[in-house]
Amino acid sequence: MQLKSSEKTILQQVKLPVILIAIVCFLVLITHWPGLSAKALSFDDSQYLTDNLLVQNPGWASAKRFLTEILEPSTVEGYYQPLAMISLMLDYALGGRENNLMPFHRTSLILHIANTALIIMLLYLLFDQIWIAAAVGLLFGVHPMTVEPIPWVGERKTLLAAFFSLWSLIFYVYSRTTHHARRTTVPLYIGSLIAYLLALMSKPTSTPLPAVMLLLDYWPLCGTGFQPVGTRPRWPCHVRRAVLEKMPFFVLGGVSAVVTYISQSRTAVAVLPSQFGFMRIPLVICHNVIFYLYKMVWPVNLSSHYPFPSPLNLSQPMVLAGVIGTIILILLLILSLRRTRAAIAGFSIFFVAILPTMQIIGFTNVIASDKFVYLPSIGLLMALASFLVWLCANSKGIAKYAIAVIIVISAAAEASATHRYLSFWQNSVGLYEYMLKRAPKAADLYHSLAISLQSDEKLDDAIKNYRLALQLKSRNTSSVYNNLGSALETEGKFEEAVSCYRQALQLRPGFARAYYNLGHLLQSQNKLDEAADCYRKAIKFKPEYVKAYYNLGHLMQSQEKLDEAIGYYQKAIAIKPDFADAHYNLGQVLASKGKLDEAISHYRTALSIQPNDAEAYYNLGHALQLRNRLDEAVDCYRRAVSIKPDYARAYNNLGVALHSQKKLDQAVDCFRKAINIKPDYTEARDNLAKVLSSLAIDSNGPGSGRRPK
Numbered sequence: 001m002q003l004k005s006s007e008k009t010i011l012q013q014v015k016l017p018v019i020l021i022a023i024v025c026f027l028v029l030i031t032h033w034p035g036l037s038a039k040a041l042s043f044d045d046s047q048y049l050t051d052n053l054l055v056q057n058p059g060w061a062s063a064k065r066f067l068t069e070i071l072e073p074s075t076v077e078g079y080y081q082p083l084a085m086i087s088l089m090l091d092y093a094l095g096g097r098e099n100n101l102m103p104f105h106r107t108s109l110i111l112h113i114a115n116t117a118l119i120i121m122l123l124y125l126l127f128d129q130i131w132i133a134a135a136v137g138l139l140f141g142v143h144p145m146t147v148e149p150i151p152w153v154g155e156r157k158t159l160l161a162a163f164f165s166l167w168s169l170i171f172y173v174y175s176r177t178t179h180h181a182r183r184t185t186v187p188l189y190i191g192s193l194i195a196y197l198l199a200l201m202s203k204p205t206s207t208p209l210p211a212v213m214l215l216l217d218y219w220p221l222c223g224t225g226f227q228p229v230g231t232r233p234r235w236p237c238h239v240r241r242a243v244l245e246k247m248p249f250f251v252l253g254g255v256s257a258v259v260t261y262i263s264q265s266r267t268a269v270a271v272l273p274s275q276f277g278f279m280r281i282p283l284v285i286c287h288n289v290i291f292y293l294y295k296m297v298w299p300v301n302l303s304s305h306y307p308f309p310s311p312l313n314l315s316q317p318m319v320l321a322g323v324i325g326t327i328i329l330i331l332l333l334i335l336s337l338r339r340t341r342a343a344i345a346g347f348s349i350f351f352v353a354i355l356p357t358m359q360i361i362g363f364t365n366v367i368a369s370d371k372f373v374y375l376p377s378i379g380l381l382m383a384l385a386s387f388l389v390w391l392c393a394n395s396k397g398i399a400k401y402a403i404a405v406i407i408v409i410s411a412a413a414e415a416s417a418t419h420r421y422l423s424f425w426q427n428s429v430g431l432y433e434y435m436l437k438r439a440p441k442a443a444d445l446y447h448s449l450a451i452s453l454q455s456d457e458k459l460d461d462a463i464k465n466y467r468l469a470l471q472l473k474s475r476n477t478s479s480v481y482n483n484l485g486s487a488l489e490t491e492g493k494f495e496e497a498v499s500c501y502r503q504a505l506q507l508r509p510g511f512a513r514a515y516y517n518l519g520h521l522l523q524s525q526n527k528l529d530e531a532a533d534c535y536r537k538a539i540k541f542k543p544e545y546v547k548a549y550y551n552l553g554h555l556m557q558s559q560e561k562l563d564e565a566i567g568y569y570q571k572a573i574a575i576k577p578d579f580a581d582a583h584y585n586l587g588q589v590l591a592s593k594g595k596l597d598e599a600i601s602h603y604r605t606a607l608s609i610q611p612n613d614a615e616a617y618y619n620l621g622h623a624l625q626l627r628n629r630l631d632e633a634v635d636c637y638r639r640a641v642s643i644k645p646d647y648a649r650a651y652n653n654l655g656v657a658l659h660s661q662k663k664l665d666q667a668v669d670c671f672r673k674a675i676n677i678k679p680d681y682t683e684a685r686d687n688l689a690k691v692l693s694s695l696a697i698d699s700n701g702p703g704s705g706r707r708p709k
Contacts, residue, residue: 020134021120025113028141031415036105038151038425047076048088048154050098053576058093070259077268079260083202084157108150111159116141118166123385125173126220135407136385142415144299148370151425155371157203162375164199165206168192172213176221193248204260210249211352217242219345264363271362284359287322288368302421303435306368307442346383350376365444365475428452443472447480454487462487478508489521497521512542528555546575550582557589565589580609584616596623614644625657633657648678659691667691
């Protein structure tokens with residue numbers, strides 16, 4: 001079967017873009033490959049992974065919670081981001097854990113590669129030059145400023161929002177750059193709107209996308225730029241029509257903005273401009289415009305923490321440079337209008353897209369962040385692509401090769417810098433030490449470093465850094481006191497620990513974790529009533545505090561308040577169904593109340609979660625033995641001693657079960673093993689004596705009686 005000439009032409013047109021996109025994606029994969037082995041946990045990863053019960057319990061129930069908790073998310077402080085959370089939940093279901101971050105990084109890297117491919121597609125649609133689109137896409141894909149969202153688990157939202165935003169723009173641009181019948185254009189419009197909605201549900205910094213579309217109408221869709229004019233049919237430019245057709249987008253964006261502000265202010269921090277003073281906002285904007293442009297051109301000393309310059313006024317060189325640089329930039333952009341709309345439109349797209357993160361409404365303790373540039377960079381990439389199109393069109397021979405060499409060298413330099421930056425993400429301590437070298441007075445970095453050191457059981461160093469964070473007046477002073485108390489408690493300095501917990505609670509009266517930690521310490525000191533009161537307050541301020549329910553259950557169990565203990569254990573299990581210890585302890589309480597069938601069920605559930613729990617096998621065997629299910633009991637005891645070979649009690653009970661089954665020789669062997677492990681085990685010795693006595697009677701027979709006369 002022979003292809004028609006038109007079909008051959010289509011295949012030839014598609015073949016080169018596909019090959020180039022595949023090559024670029026492969027190079028991006030190789031560049032970011034070290035990120036897959038990164039083990040560092042960054043600032044808010046505890047909320048997104050290590051402390052997030054919904055992520056750790058994958059299923060429809062968790063997904064429903066993420067989708068329906070709109071104005072007040074319960075597991076992550078801040079704004080509504082359900083799709084990002086669901087994607088992390090799915091990675092958890094695929095094996096992602098705190099000690100195995102690779103599944104999370106794998107998905108993030110796939111998304112980054114996909115975003116690189118989408119940027120190439122978008123630039124190709126706009127400028128019809130696949131080589132230039134691929135070159136600019138490569139510069140984006142291997143740039144060091146794209147590192148942060150890949151190894152930082154909590155930044156999945158940045159990648160996912162960019163993915164849907166790019167699809168929205170591609171659908172929109174595709175409907176404008178070629179002739180379409182209305183029946184074809186409408187589905188593209190709907191697809192663009194749906195993709196925008198999904199972007200907002202991933203991260204609300206995608207909100208300005210409708211304004212970006214309007215700027216695309218100004219250039220390059222309707223205006224002239226560096227690229228040759230008239231290469232494709234253009235959508236007619238009617239301002240009123242352009243605005244009206246985007247009204248559904250603006251409505252969605254407006255609703256998202258309101259939801260974002262409410263959820264951010266209820267669960268985290270949202271500082272209105274009126275609280276800053278008039279001069280702060282323009283100074284921050286000017287600083288950030290020049291700061292981001294500088295970092296994109298010269299990406300050195302990158303960090304996840306860029307603190308606010310102090311003081312934040314014109315006496316600070318960085319702020320002054322930002323103001324002067326911004327004024328010069330504006331003048332240059334105005335002058336560029338004599339030749340092209342590309343420069344001013346490209347920068348405007350960048351500025352509009354990054355505006356939500358410019359701290360007009362304060363939501364973080366850093367003035368800038370690499371991740372904020374990820375999606376907005378498309379504006380600058382468009383301007384660059386347009387310039388390269390013009391440059392290549394006006395260059396001949398060696399000049400074109402020189403352009404290609406410069407792009408290759410730039411990409412290689414970026415890739416090398418990306419490799420270096422990724423090396424600092426291999427562990428949390430190394431990451432924070434790297435950031436502290438660039439911001440040595442950042443209190444929150446000392447706090448985060450201390451948490452990582454404490455996790456590595458380097459308590460003295462952790463305590464030292466907690467104290468430094470307090471001296472430098474960390475923004476989260478209550479958290480620093482709480483974590484310092486935890487470190488001091490581990491070192492056995494209980495009075496100091498109690499003092500730290502109480503200081504944390506004085507600063508933040510609704511601090512659930514501090515109440516829990518204080519309760520835990522008081523429980524260890526046998527101050528049970530005070531401990532119970534602390535646990536109850538922790539639950540009051542954090543209704544799904546599973547550990548507090550569990551510890552309350554344990555406390556009630558120790559006081560033989562069994563009905564209350566059952567209630568608390570059941571609450572813990574309702575929140576965290578895979579809480580093995582709660583199932584185990586609930587089984588113990590139920591067994592002590594004679595509810596053996598329920599106890600057996602919970603022991604089995606505990607073992608399905610933790611299959612190597614010898615104690616659970618022992619207790620399950622005991623409950624089955626009491627139910628006279630001896631074969632199952634024997635199997636459980638055998639499993640217990642295979643996991644824990646020095647488990648004397650299990651050998652003793654196994655011997656009893658075997659004795660009941662008339663397997664006396666095996667019973668003797670078990671009792672002897674129990675005694676060898678624990679020579680003073682009186683019960684095992686008594687049981688052995690009984691079995692040996694039985695064996696002696698059996699060997700003598702019933703007796704011969706009198707001799708017949």
